[in-house]
Amino acid sequence: MIGYIGKRMIAIIPIVFIATLVTFALIHISPVDPAEAYLTAAHIYPTPELLAQKRHEFGLDQPLLTQYAHTIQKIANLDFGTSYLTNKPVWDEVKLRLPATAELAFWSMLLSVLVSIPLGILAAVYKNSWIDMVSRAISYFGASIPQFWLGYLLIFFFSVKLDWLPVEGRGSWENLVLPTITLSLILIAIYTRLLRSSVLEQLQETYVQYARTRGIRERVIMLKHVLKIAISPLITGMGMSMGKLLTGTIIVEQVFSWPGFGRYFVDAIFNRDIPVIQCYVFLAACLFIGCNLLVDLVQLVMDPRISAKGRAEH
Numbered sequence: 001m002i003g004y005i006g007k008r009m010i011a012i013i014p015i016v017f018i019a020t021l022v023t024f025a026l027i028h029i030s031p032v033d034p035a036e037a038y039l040t041a042a043h044i045y046p047t048p049e050l051l052a053q054k055r056h057e058f059g060l061d062q063p064l065l066t067q068y069a070h071t072i073q074k075i076a077n078l079d080f081g082t083s084y085l086t087n088k089p090v091w092d093e094v095k096l097r098l099p100a101t102a103e104l105a106f107w108s109m110l111l112s113v114l115v116s117i118p119l120g121i122l123a124a125v126y127k128n129s130w131i132d133m134v135s136r137a138i139s140y141f142g143a144s145i146p147q148f149w150l151g152y153l154l155i156f157f158f159s160v161k162l163d164w165l166p167v168e169g170r171g172s173w174e175n176l177v178l179p180t181i182t183l184s185l186i187l188i189a190i191y192t193r194l195l196r197s198s199v200l201e202q203l204q205e206t207y208v209q210y211a212r213t214r215g216i217r218e219r220v221i222m223l224k225h226v227l228k229i230a231i232s233p234l235i236t237g238m239g240m241s242m243g244k245l246l247t248g249t250i251i252v253e254q255v256f257s258w259p260g261f262g263r264y265f266v267d268a269i270f271n272r273d274i275p276v277i278q279c280y281v282f283l284a285a286c287l288f289i290g291c292n293l294l295v296d297l298v299q300l301v302m303d304p305r306i307s308a309k310g311r312a313e314h
Contacts, residue, residue: 008296012289019285020075023278024068034058037272041084075282081275085267090275094261094283100170101253101260105245107180109238112187117234119188120195121222127200135192142189151182151255168257179256183249187241194237198230232299239295243288247280 027034035054039046055061059070074080080090123135158178159167165174202208203226211221250262257263261280268276 008293012293015289016282016285020072020282021068023281024071027274027278028064032272032274034060034274037274038084041271041273042087080279080282083268083276084273085271085276090279093264093276094279097259097261097264100258101249101262102246103170104176104179104183104249104253104258104260105242107176108183108187108245108249109242111180111184112191112241113238115184116188116191116195120192120234121199121227123192123196124199124203125222132196135196139189139193142185145185147182147186148251148255150185151178151252154178154182155255170259175256179249179252179258182252182255183245190237190241191234195230195234198233199226202226202230235298236295239291240288243291246287246291247284
């Protein structure tokens, strides 16, 4: 198991390297001049003298390999430069906003799991019943409705018409309700259908039929045997979703004015704040890689055969 984890950790290094290389290349391929973007954000007219001064200050007049080496060195020290818009260190700004995004991601994931797991299991056990029909309706609705439209719809009914919940901001549990529901609905739709299909597949397996002939209760078969295997695809899906949530739920944070990482990134795009964009892409890659590694470790704990299979392939 330790060897498997070590191999996965080593495999992360080239992926992060590629992410930094792609980010660096895109910034230099982009027609936007970082020096001009900085002066524009500071409301300073970009004269040729000022542009040359800022390019020298940012190191843009150096060879590309030298610039990339400096970029890697700064990233290793978590130094992403200074924001063009706020004139503050980007990493300090990110540290202030990541907790808000993490909070929203945690509650959204928790609500999704609490709803989708029992709903998916019941929909599979009572196939074609009314609860299965309800689960299908929720899944179709959640998968088809755009998140921004759902967010505005919830604001219209619960904030404008009924005046039950606040429209925007962060601070109390009331501020969490609408953005959490908006984020959770599509996850509930995906997880419910995924778990339903997986449980139905396992219920057709021979070991289930054999357990029934031995007189084992359905609840025991479901909890100790079927669900242990059927939950595996759901865990994989949760890992991918968590990576997406932690990198900033851009649309939802924008709709509800949630002061998170995603909204910070959107503002950076509109203002051509290149240091922030570079930081976002790097952190997004690291978070996705980390979540995928965590999922693999959970799967390994649940099924040690994964490690043996990996050794056999190599």
